[in-house]
Amino acid sequence: MLRYWPILAVVAALLPFASSSQFLVNLAMLTAFSALLGQGWNIACGFGGLTSFGHAVFFGIGAYAVAIMQTRFGINPWLGLPAAAILGAAAGAVLGAAAFRAGLRGSYFALVTLAFAEVFRILANSLDITKGGLGILIPLHPSLPNFQFADRRGAYALVLVLLAVAMGIAAWLRRSRFGARLVAVRENEDAAAALGIPLVRTKTQALALSGAVTATAGVLYAQMFLYVDPNIAFGAERSVEMLLVAMIGGAGTVWGPVLGAIVLHLIQDTARMLIDTPGFAPMLYGAILLAIIAFLPNGIAGLRLPRRRSAREEVRRA
Amino acid sequence: MTDPLLSVRELRAGYGPFQVLHGIDLDVAQGEIVAVLGANGVGKTTLNRALSGLLAPSGGTIRFGGADLTRADHAAIVRAGLIHVPEGRRVFPNLSVRENLLLGAYVRGRADRAATLERVLTIFPRLRERLTQHAGSMSGGEQQMLAIGRGLMGQPRLLILDEPSLGLSPRLTEDLFDLIATLHRDGLSILLVEQNVVQSLAIAQRAYVIEHGHVALSGSAAQLGEDPRLRAAYLGL
Numbered sequence: 107m108l109r110y111w112p113i114l115a116v117v118a119a120l121l122p123f124a125s126s127s128q129f130l131v132n133l134a135m136l137t138a139f140s141a142l143l144g145q146g147w148n149i150a151c152g153f154g155g156l157t158s159f160g161h162a163v164f165f166g167i168g169a170y171a172v173a174i175m176q177t178r179f180g181i182n183p184w185l186g187l188p189a190a191a192i193l194g195a196a197a198g199a200v201l202g203a204a205a206f207r208a209g210l211r212g213s214y215f216a217l218v219t220l221a222f223a224e225v226f227r228i229l230a231n232s233l234d235i236t237k238g239g240l241g242i243l244i245p246l247h248p249s250l251p252n253f254q255f256a257d258r259r260g261a262y263a264l265v266l267v268l269l270a271v272a273m274g275i276a277a278w279l280r281r282s283r284f285g286a287r288l289v290a291v292r293e294n295e296d297a298a299a300a301l302g303i304p305l306v307r308t309k310t311q312a313l314a315l316s317g318a319v320t321a322t323a324g325v326l327y328a329q330m331f332l333y334v335d336p337n338i339a340f341g342a343e344r345s346v347e348m349l350l351v352a353m354i355g356g357a358g359t360v361w362g363p364v365l366g367a368i369v370l371h372l373i374q375d376t377a378r379m380l381i382d383t384p385g386f387a388p389m390l391y392g393a394i395l396l397a398i399i400a401f402l403p404n405g406i407a408g409l410r411l412p413r414r415r416s417a418r419e420e421v422r423r424a
Numbered sequence: 425m426t427d428p429l430l431s432v433r434e435l436r437a438g439y440g441p442f443q444v445l446h447g448i449d450l451d452v453a454q455g456e457i458v459a460v461l462g463a464n465g466v467g468k469t470t471l472n473r474a475l476s477g478l479l480a481p482s483g484g485t486i487r488f489g490g491a492d493l494t495r496a497d498h499a500a501i502v503r504a505g506l507i508h509v510p511e512g513r514r515v516f517p518n519l520s521v522r523e524n525l526l527l528g529a530y531v532r533g534r535a536d537r538a539a540t541l542e543r544v545l546t547i548f549p550r551l552r553e554r555l556t557q558h559a560g561s562m563s564g565g566e567q568q569m570l571a572i573g574r575g576l577m578g579q580p581r582l583l584i585l586d587e588p589s590l591g592l593s594p595r596l597t598e599d600l601f602d603l604i605a606t607l608h609r610d611g612l613s614i615l616l617v618e619q620n621v622v623q624s625l626a627i628a629q630r631a632y633v634i635e636h637g638h639v640a641l642s643g644s645a646a647q648l649g650e651d652p653r654l655r656a657a658y659l660g661l
Contacts, residue, residue: 286523287530290516297514297571299478301578302502302531358518 115364119266128258135262137371138269139326143344144351144363145272146320150198151349152357153279154312155292159216160223161348163201164194164317166230166339168324173242173334174235183253187325194321195314202310211295220342227340241335244328253329261330268326269364272319276360288312289358320348354398356407365406427490428453429613430475430506430582435484437474444470446637447484452582452615457608459628459645460617461658467637468617469511472586475615476508477501489581503531505581511590511617515567515574517560521551524559524570528577537577544573547606565596572603582613589620601627621658625649 122134143165150156171193172186181189205218230236248256255261279285287308290298299305328334338344355366373394377387402408428451435448444467452458462468473479475486477498486494488506496504516524525544529537545552548569554562559570568588575583585604589597601623608614608627618624625631625645633641633654641654648654 283526286519286527289519290527293516293518294514296478297510297516298527299498300476300502300508300510300514301528301574302499303527304499 112361115361122262123259131258131262133371133375135258135265135330137367138262138265139323140347140351140370141364141367142265142269142272142323142326143320143348144355144366145269145276146316146323147348148316148352148357148359148363149272149275149279149319150309150312150316152352152359152362153276153285153292154288154309155358156202156309156313157212157216157349158219158313158345159342159349160219160221160345161316161320162340162342162344163219163223163226164197164320165324165327165344165348166223166226166334166336167193167197167317168321169328169334169339170230170236170242170324171321172325172328173244177242177244178235182251183325183329184251186253187322190321190325191318194317194319194324196317197321198314198317199310201317202313203306206306206309220345223340223342223345227336230336230340236336239336241333241338244332244334246332254332255330261326265326268322273360273364275315275319280360284308284311292358350395352405354395354402354405356405359405359407362405362407369406429456429489430615431485431487432475433485433487435471435474435481435486437470437479437481439479443482444637445474445481448634448637448639450632450639452613455608455611455613456630457604457614457616457628459624459631460615460634461619461621461624461631461654462634463619463658466634468634469586470637471634472508472511472584472617475501475584476506478508499531502578505579506584507575507578507580507582508584509571509575509586509588511586515559515562515570517558519559520556521559521562521570522555524574525551525577528574530578532577532579540577540579544576547576547603548573564591565593565599568592568596568600569603576607580612582615583607584615584617586617587619588616589618589623597623621654 119134119138122131125131146164147158147161151158168190171190172183175181175186175189176183201219201222205215210218231239236242246254248254250260279288287303290303291305291308295305324339351366351370352363353366354369355364356362373391374387377390381387430452432448432450436443436445438444448471460468460471470479474481477496481494485492488504491504493501493504493506516527525541526537529540550566551570551573554566559567562570572585572588589600592600597620604614604616605627616624616628625648628645630643631645631648632639633648641648641651
């Protein structure tokens with residue numbers, strides 16, 4: 107049964123296209139969007155163990171890049187998509203080269219990423235090109251060539267396509283040599299170094315790849331909501347959302363961010379729907395997060411592995 | 425002994441202001457097993473880390489195969505053929521045995537990787553049975569074999585084994601020392617860093633005893649085995 111659940115997930119993801127309910131499409135789209143963000147984070151942080159608390163920086167760079175390019179320079183947002191990916195990769199490479207060369211790991215690296223995103227938030231708040239705290243409003247012109255969708259289903263389709271690409275990258279990491287090097291660095295830096303694996307280069311490449319994927323999510327956000335401001339783009343909440351989605355679902359797995367996004371949105375939205383008491387929804391949300399962290403350290407995707415492995419061990423012992 | 429494979433002179437290293445190695449002199453000739461003995465905390469692991477480029481020495485020189493590797497980075501050292509099998513096994517638990525082994529050939533590229541893998545699997549038939557298994561699901565002895573096999577994948581000229589018998593049962597330890605002797609017969613030079621004095625001296629040609637970051641004793645394994653100071657300190661005789 108468990109083997110077929112990816113097929114179930116794909117069917118469930120396609121279901122909203124048959125529905126005219128904008129609510130359902132919206133819910134599916136926001137869930138898939140969270141999964142995309144989580145997968146962007148997962149590529150560097152799940153597979154490579156480079157725990158980042160500031161991944162919003164890549165998201166924000168993507169969102170601002172596409173907004174500025176079309177409002178200031180009249181560049182088509184479809185061209186903004188690859189441009190944003192390149193900028194996101196460049197930001198990842200710069201941050202990675204600086205942090206990893208200095209030997210920052212673990213919580214020190216996490217703090218530096220947090221600070222990096224804060225610097226961008228402050229810059230976006232004070233520069234002319236980002237229109238400071240006012241933010242950038244993208245004029246409404248719904249049409250496919252203009253990368254704006256009157257029907258939410260168009261936007262949802264695009265989110266799904268990018269999510270599929272991101273999951274393809276994660277699947278590639280699981281079987282490629284680069285992915286094996288990255289996991290080796292995560293599991294034991296010293297042992298990886300003893301084999302001659304270049305630590306700084308491997309980690310920097312992973313962060314650049316992750317930055318590129320996360321920046322494309324920023325582009326999607328800008329084109330769906332047609333507005334970017336410094337808090338939306340670079341706020342810490344965005345970074346937290348990304349790491350929660352990936353960690354709850356299962357960091358370092360292909361399907362983890364999808365599972366995480368589904369669970370988080372289910373909890374959030376049902377809690378909000380069922381209970382009117384203000385503040386109760388976030389409380390419940392927090393309690394469930396704590397429970398997952400306490401009882402499922404490997405995320406929901408980790409639920410399957412131990413069971414399978416212990417069965418195998420029993421066979422061996424018998 | 426002219427032109428040793430590895431030649432370490434006056435090596436100093438430590439962590440920040442805390443110096444651990446106070447000038448170590450050490451040689452390994454081509455085709456030799458050299459044991460480095462000492463209790464916990466005398467600087468054996470620091471010596472290994474300095475030799476494999478994981479820790480920058482604060483003084484002295486490391487020459488290997490005629491080249492100066494004192495300031496080389498870890499990747500260049502592995503490429504030169506000085507390969508370190510770290511203490512405590514340190515396999516990558518969530519990667520398969522096969523992936524673990526192939527990572528060992530990282531610096532060699534794909535050229536003769538398949539042939540090297542075949543050679544390593546011939547030495548360790550147990551690993552062949554478990555190629556697709558997660559490394560973390562294997563027993564301690566199997567993980568130690570994997571760690572050594574992974575080191576061999578890099579085609580070392582000198583293999584540094586850091587406490588390979590740590591945590592192994594007496595039986596497995598015996599198998600391990602047999603294996604080291606076999607690798608040596610096939611022409612591999614080995615620097616064996618161990619606490620297991622008796623068995624190390626039995627297979628090594630020469631040995632160094634380290635105390636407080638200094639070489640306290642050195643000489644042929646046979647001589648050291650008879651040395652009253654060593655016997656008193658480590659064998660309780």
